[in-house]
Amino acid sequence: MSDPMGFLLWVKGPMFDWAxxxxxxxxxxxxxxxxxxGRKLNYAEPRGGEAGPGFRTMxxxxxxxPGTLARAPxxxxxxxxxxxxxxxxxxxxxxxxxxxxSILGITWPGLPNPVVDAVVAVTIVxxxxxxxxxxxxxxxxxxxxxxxxLVWVVTxxxxxxxxxxxxxxxxxxxxALGLHIFSVEIFLILLPFTKLTHIFTAFIARWYTGATFGRxxxxx
Amino acid sequence: xxxxxxxxxxAALRDEIDAPVAAFFSSCxxxxxxxxxxxxxxxxxxxxxxPILKVEPLRLLWEQELSLWGRLKAMLGIGRKVxxxxxxxxxPLLYDSCTMCGRCSMVCxxxxxxxxxxxxxxxxMVASGHAPAGLIxxxxxxxxxxxxxxxxxxxxxxxxxxVESSSGLExxxxxxxxxxxxxxxxxxxxxxxxxxxxxxxxFHHAGVTWTLSKDYFEATNAGVQIGSKDIAAALVQRxxxxxxxxxxxxxxxxxxxxxxxxxxxEGPNLIEKPYPFEVLHIIELLDxxxxxxxxxxxxxxxxxxxxxxxxxxARKSGVIDQQRNLMGLVAESFVxxxxxxxxxxxxxxxxxxxxxxxxxxxxxxxxxxxxxxIEEIEPDRMVTMCATxxxxxxxxxEEFNMDIPVVGLTEIIADHLVEKGKPA
Numbered sequence: 127m128s129d130p131m132g133f134l135l136w137v138k139g140p141m142f143d144w145a146x147x148x149x150x151x152x153x154x155x156x157x158x159x160x161x162x163x164g165r166k167l168n169y170a171e172p173r174g175g176e177a178g179p180g181f182r183t184m185x186x187x188x189x190x191x192p193g194t195l196a197r198a199p200x201x202x203x204x205x206x207x208x209x210x211x212x213x214x215x216x217x218x219x220x221x222x223x224x225x226x227x228s229i230l231g232i233t234w235p236g237l238p239n240p241v242v243d244a245v246v247a248v249t250i251v252x253x254x255x256x257x258x259x260x261x262x263x264x265x266x267x268x269x270x271x272x273x274x275x276l277v278w279v280v281t282x283x284x285x286x287x288x289x290x291x292x293x294x295x296x297x298x299x300x301x302a303l304g305l306h307i308f309s310v311e312i313f314l315i316l317l318p319f320t321k322l323t324h325i326f327t328a329f330i331a332r333w334y335t336g337a338t339f340g341r342x343x344x345x346x
Numbered sequence: 347x348x349x350x351x352x353x354x355x356x357a358a359l360r361d362e363i364d365a366p367v368a369a370f371f372s373s374c375x376x377x378x379x380x381x382x383x384x385x386x387x388x389x390x391x392x393x394x395x396x397p398i399l400k401v402e403p404l405r406l407l408w409e410q411e412l413s414l415w416g417r418l419k420a421m422l423g424i425g426r427k428v429x430x431x432x433x434x435x436x437x438p439l440l441y442d443s444c445t446m447c448g449r450c451s452m453v454c455x456x457x458x459x460x461x462x463x464x465x466x467x468x469x470x471m472v473a474s475g476h477a478p479a480g481l482i483x484x485x486x487x488x489x490x491x492x493x494x495x496x497x498x499x500x501x502x503x504x505x506x507x508x509v510e511s512s513s514g515l516e517x518x519x520x521x522x523x524x525x526x527x528x529x530x531x532x533x534x535x536x537x538x539x540x541x542x543x544x545x546x547x548x549f550h551h552a553g554v555t556w557t558l559s560k561d562y563f564e565a566t567n568a569g570v571q572i573g574s575k576d577i578a579a580a581l582v583q584r585x586x587x588x589x590x591x592x593x594x595x596x597x598x599x600x601x602x603x604x605x606x607x608x609x610x611x612e613g614p615n616l617i618e619k620p621y622p623f624e625v626l627h628i629i630e631l632l633d634x635x636x637x638x639x640x641x642x643x644x645x646x647x648x649x650x651x652x653x654x655x656x657x658x659x660a661r662k663s664g665v666i667d668q669q670r671n672l673m674g675l676v677a678e679s680f681v682x683x684x685x686x687x688x689x690x691x692x693x694x695x696x697x698x699x700x701x702x703x704x705x706x707x708x709x710x711x712x713x714x715x716x717x718x719x720i721e722e723i724e725p726d727r728m729v730t731m732c733a734t735x736x737x738x739x740x741x742x743x744e745e746f747n748m749d750i751p752v753v754g755l756t757e758i759i760a761d762h763l764v765e766k767g768k769p770a
Contacts, residue, residue, distance in 0.1 A: 152415075155414055156372060156413070156415075159368065159412070159413055159414060160365050160368040160369050160372060161365055162365075163363060163364050163365040163367070163368050163412065164364060164365055165364050165365055165366065166364065166615065167615075168615060169614035169615050169618065169619055169620045169621075170610065170611045170612075170613070170614045170615060170620075171614075171620065171621070171624070173663075173664050174664070183457060184457075187454075187455055187456070187457045188455075190379075190453070190455065191452070191453060191689055193684075193685050193689055194379060194382055194383065194453050197382045197388075198379055198382045201377060201378070201379055201382075202379075205377065205455070263378070264391070264393045265378035265381040265387070265393040265396050266376070266377075266378045267393070268393035268394065268396065268399075269376050269378055269393070269396055269398070269399055270376055271376070274375075274376050318415070319415050321373075321374065321375050321376070323372050323373070324372065324373040324374070324375050324456050327369050327372040327373045327456075328373040328455075328456035328457060329457075330365075330369040330372075330373075331366070331369040331370050331372075331373040331456050331457040331458055331459075332456065332457030333457075334365070334366035334369055334370075334457070334459065335366075335451060335454075335457045335458065335459040336457070338366070338459055338462065339451075339452075342611060342662065342663050342664045343663070343664025344660075344661060344662070344663070344664040344666075344688055345688065346451070346452055346688070
């Protein structure tokens with residue numbers, strides 16, 4: 127582990143297994159914990175369905191309403207840009223698809239490397255802008271905690287290390303790749319214990335809210 | 347406060363935490379967009395009014411007691427404890443600067459229903475002895491006299507006599523076996539007596555059989571506003587008892603927003619069983635009568651009218667098209683505010699804020715959002731269908747020297763009824 131190749135083998139081997147195990151078990155606990163709390167029976171006569179509106183809201187909340195977009199254009203646009211950019215880098219970069227294929231045996235078409243490269247550059251800029259916004263906007267500054275900054279760092283690291291590795295800006299390459307994989311492992315390990323869980327639980331939250339409003343005949 | 351009352355408060359909060367609450371708190375990313383949806387933040391610019399922060403006591407309790415990771419952190423002494431001092435500090439945030447309008451719940455990108463959590467957190471506030479004096483008094487009066495404003499049947503009876511002499515129609519009282527039991531809100535009886543005459547004339551016109559009840563006429567529910575399930579359930583039970591005694595088919599909630607959500611959506615859950623009757627807001631019933639061709643109107647208002655959707659009716663109950671259908675019957679020049687229906691802005695007075703004198707200044711500050719919306723459209727008059735909203739709009743518009751009268755939709759409909767016997 128003292129040499130770059132040893133480091134790469136370690137992050138690809140035992141460390142990867144640990145990260146994946148902590149992520150999977152931690153996330154499972156978080157989700158089971160939520161559902162175990164259950165919901166009380168609702169005796170009010172419904173005006174509309176729950177399931178359909180729930181699933182609808184799971185998708186529609188991704189895009190802000192026009193009023194919110196007008197009042198907080200930075201949050202809405204920059205937030206959407208870096209989330210989409212992060213997902214493109216994660217899921218449409220050909221080496222990532224090949225990695226997933228080697229583990230899960232499923233594949234899909236990717237984007238040309240220069241396109242993903244440009245997307246990552248935009249995503250990095252958007253993330254930096256969102257950090258500046260967090261420390262300068264009165265509401266964000268007021269509600270931010272240590273965890274918000276920690277999560278920003280662990281979200282930023284896979285992007286920046288990936289970008290540096292792709293452009294061969296860290297040498298030797300095994301070290302660059304090793305750091306990138308290591309940063310992803312930190313992300314996975316922290317995911318169940320921080321607000322990163324929203325990647326999964328936001329869809330549960332959206333379903334409940336969509337269902338609650340749907341029951342009353344309101345599109346949410 | 348004693349340790350005992352804090353324990354009671356924490357127990358009440360614990361009782362409110364369910365799977366949706368856990369999903370909501372697990373998902374908040376501190377983006378702060380809920381603040382942009384809140385009239386109290388938007389009009390004051392003070393970040394302490396960020397909606398998700400208002401439910402911090404509930405979040406802390408959930409994290410420290412109902413999540414494994416949070417329990418570990420608590421064991422290590424990480425994180426703030428919910429104390430009596432903390433609840434005291436949060437009281438104005440939960441009561442003075444929140445009308446439970448639910449706009450934040452509609453906007454949150456991760457889908458958190460923050461309004462529902464404010465409602466839940468208030469349960470803990472009441473149980474721990476941290477509710478505003480105005481709401482405590484209103485709740486006590488509601489339990490004692492049946493009306494949060496202490497209004498008695500005698501006052502209402504005088505109004506009934508007045509309505510009967512001016513309309514020439516009978517206002518039925520305690521009549522058994524009719525279609526509907528009409529409820530009223532005390533604020534309506536005091537501020538807008540024209541409502542009772544309007545429904546008397548409309549029901550006569552449409553052939554709806556109905557009654558008031560001497561035993562219980564109040565529609566509003568101070569228990570829901572303050573956050574006390576016990577008080578709320580007791581008040582709902584009074585309505586159910588009257589319905590059963592009079593064997594009516596349904597209950598009509600008056601031009602009041604929270605009364606409707608209280609009796610329509612919370613009521614059955616408060617008494618823990620389904621109703622054997624239906625609950626309609628007066629606007630829902632009027633639109634039903636319109637659809638059935640039972641409302642014959644003539645003439646239209648010709649001035650420029652706009653409308654304020656009560657949060658409880660529109661966003662929180664799905665009554666959005668009905669009032670617009672009715673406006674179509676009687677208004678020639680109706681124009682909606684830019685953000686309306688499920689995205690409407692609160693008037694600033696609901697959720698018990700108007701019963702809480704301490705919040706008077708904030709209430710007027712929050713109204714500025716509505717004022718800005720009205721200024722964009724420049725209507726001659728505003729129409730609404732909630733006595734609290736109407737009072738707030740009237741007070742607010744006067745405060746800002748805007749000469750825009752506010753009218754109730756039910757009265758406008760009554761004004762345009764085709765007189766019986768006269769050709770349409």
